[in-house]
Amino acid sequence: MSYGSWFQEHGEKHKKIIEKLAHLSDDELIEYFRFGNMVKNEPDFCPLYAKNKMCHDNKELNCYFCACPNFRFKDEGFKQVEKRTLFSTCGINSKDGTQYISDSAIHQNCAGCFVPHSEQYIKKHFTRDWFEAMREVNRG
Ligand code: SF4
Numbered sequence: 001m002s003y004g005s006w007f008q009e010h011g012e013k014h015k016k017i018i019e020k021l022a023h024l025s026d027d028e029l030i031e032y033f034r035f036g037n038m039v040k041n042e043p044d045f046c047p048l049y050a051k052n053k054m055c056h057d058n059k060e061l062n063c064y065f066c067a068c069p070n071f072r073f074k075d076e077g078f079k080q081v082e083k084r085t086l087f088s089t090c091g092i093n094s095k096d097g098t099q100y101i102s103d104s105a106i107h108q109n110c111a112g113c114f115v116p117h118s119e120q121y122i123k124k125h126f127t128r129d130w131f132e133a134m135r136e137v138n139r140g
Pocket of ligand 1: 068069070071072089090091092093094096097098108109110113114115116
């Protein structure tokens with residue numbers, strides 16, 4: 001699956017949950033997206049839930065802003081960097097982000113970055129419309 005297809009599918013799943021929980025306040029909604037609750041109540045939201053596995057080993061993990069509003073990608077690539085294609089970057093150059101570099105590709109590596117998973121960040125950038133929150137992600 002391309003990142004673009006995943007992005008669309010994931011946004012649709014997010015939207016369905018938000019519609020189902022329209023009666024909750026913003027704070028309650030954010031709490032609902034805490035990892036421990038999502039594993040129990042939304043098993044299809046993330047493939048890691050089946051193994052009760054976190055993408056970031058942090059008990060504060062909140063899944064509301066998965067993916068990340070700061071992620072930038074283009075399935076066809078942004079540009080060539082010597083012999084490699086640059087497919088994704090971090091829009092804020094987070095100090096905790098790195099790059100996966102293979103012989104032919106460069107991808108943003110967010111494994112060490114917790115920015116979009118903290119509730120402080122989620123509250124600051126909160127919107128019930130996931131696609132609106134992610135509007136810059138695949139703009140190119
Ligand atoms: S490095 Fe952090 S802020 Fe940047 S795109 Fe990845 S998760 Fe988002």
